[in-house]
Amino acid sequence: SDYLLEVKGLKTYFNHFNKQVPAVNGVDFVVRKGETLGIVGESGCGKSVTAMSILKLLAPEAKIVDGQVLFKGKDLVGLNDRQMTRIRGNEISIIFQEPMTSLNPAYTVGYQIGEAIRTHQKLDKKTTRSRAVEMLKLVGIPDPDKRVDEYPHELSGGMRQRVMIAMALSCNPELLIADEPTTALDVTVQAQILELMKSLKEKFHTSIMMITHDLGVVAEMADYVIVMYAGTVVEYSDVKSLYNKPLHPYTEGLMNSLPKIDDPKDKLEAIPGSVPSLYDLPNGCSFWPRCPYAQEICKQEKPELYEVDQRKVRCFLYSGKIERR
Ligand code: SF4
Ligand code: MG
Numbered sequence: 001s002d003y004l005l006e007v008k009g010l011k012t013y014f015n016h017f018n019k020q021v022p023a024v025n026g027v028d029f030v031v032r033k034g035e036t037l038g039i040v041g042e043s044g045c046g047k048s049v050t051a052m053s054i055l056k057l058l059a060p061e062a063k064i065v066d067g068q069v070l071f072k073g074k075d076l077v078g079l080n081d082r083q084m085t086r087i088r089g090n091e092i093s094i095i096f097q098e099p100m101t102s103l104n105p106a107y108t109v110g111y112q113i114g115e116a117i118r119t120h121q122k123l124d125k126k127t128t129r130s131r132a133v134e135m136l137k138l139v140g141i142p143d144p145d146k147r148v149d150e151y152p153h154e155l156s157g158g159m160r161q162r163v164m165i166a167m168a169l170s171c172n173p174e175l176l177i178a179d180e181p182t183t184a185l186d187v188t189v190q191a192q193i194l195e196l197m198k199s200l201k202e203k204f205h206t207s208i209m210m211i212t213h214d215l216g217v218v219a220e221m222a223d224y225v226i227v228m229y230a231g232t233v234v235e236y237s238d239v240k241s242l243y244n245k246p247l248h249p250y251t252e253g254l255m256n257s258l259p260k261i262d263d264p265k266d267k268l269e270a271i272p273g274s275v276p277s278l279y280d281l282p283n284g285c286s287f288w289p290r291c292p293y294a295q296e297i298c299k300q301e302k303p304e305l306y307e308v309d310q311r312k313v314r315c316f317l318y319s320g321k322i323e324r325r
Pocket of ligand 2: 048
């Protein structure tokens with residue numbers, strides 16, 4: 001199959017005072033080779049927990065309780081720490097929003113890239129250093145021979161994110177998970193980093209899982225998109241169809257809150273209300289308290305994922321049970 005990653009029925013629960021809290025509640029999706037999958041939703045929808053479940057970097061109180069994470073056909077859920085260490089950084093890498101928290105302030109960036117490489121490959125010091133310089137150059141850092149000996153605080157935010165990308169790609173992983181990689185950066189630098197990721201993807205045929213709350217970033221980067229809400233997938237679509245016509249009312253709301261290109265002063269229409277607490281999810285459709293189309297059935301029954309033109313949407317409007325009014 002051309003699936004690099006296949007996530008099936010993934011459930012990750014948090015144990016909170018002996019209550020099981022469903023942070024990820026039955027999530028399915030695939031990432032094909034060379035494809036970018038966008039995962040969109042507001043914070044608290046389960047995007048990051050999904051990523052951390054794949055890499056098994058969960059907090060101690062979180063646990064995968066069901067499902068499979070098939071990477072090249074092999075289920076990662078049952079692997080132990082030692083086996084996961086071989087995969088992390090080498091076959092699947094992750095970059096986070098704030099590089100300052102993932103870079104160690106006490107070591108030079110060259111040393112840290114070197115360590116990322118040496119976890120997986122036996123190289124002598126000199127070769128490691130020149131590989132680090134090479135990686136810095138690849139991600140567009142000027143004067144890489146000099147920068148390689150600098151500490152994270154000596155670099156700008158954009159450059160630190162480039163260093164993170166260099167580290168993440170240093171072992172040529174097949175899958176790169178990027179969790180809000182540009183959220184902390186200003187708009188210009190954000191555009192540069194996305195450009196960089198796109199060109200590196202072309203060059204190395206890396207598949208990317210791009211986690212973001214920003215549908216603009218997804219439009220820029222992704223081939224397919226899943227929209228998450230309250231720990232579930234509410235829409236799964238190719239990117240073009242999603243932008244042409246969002247199906248789920250939540251996706252529609254996210255779309256309406258994007259700044260308008262032709263009239264940037266036009267006030268953004270944010271979705272009213274907020275993401276429900278996972279400790280106390282509403283009965284029925286999790287989105288009903290915020291949904292302009294909600295009807296009686298929505299408050300009582302949980303919608304399934306319905307298939308519509310090769311797309312999937314978790315909403316009764318597509319079940320034949322209710323109509324938009
Ligand atoms: Fe809105 Fe009902 Fe669809 Fe939920 S199932 S998104 S409440 S219309
Ligand atoms: Mg997050």
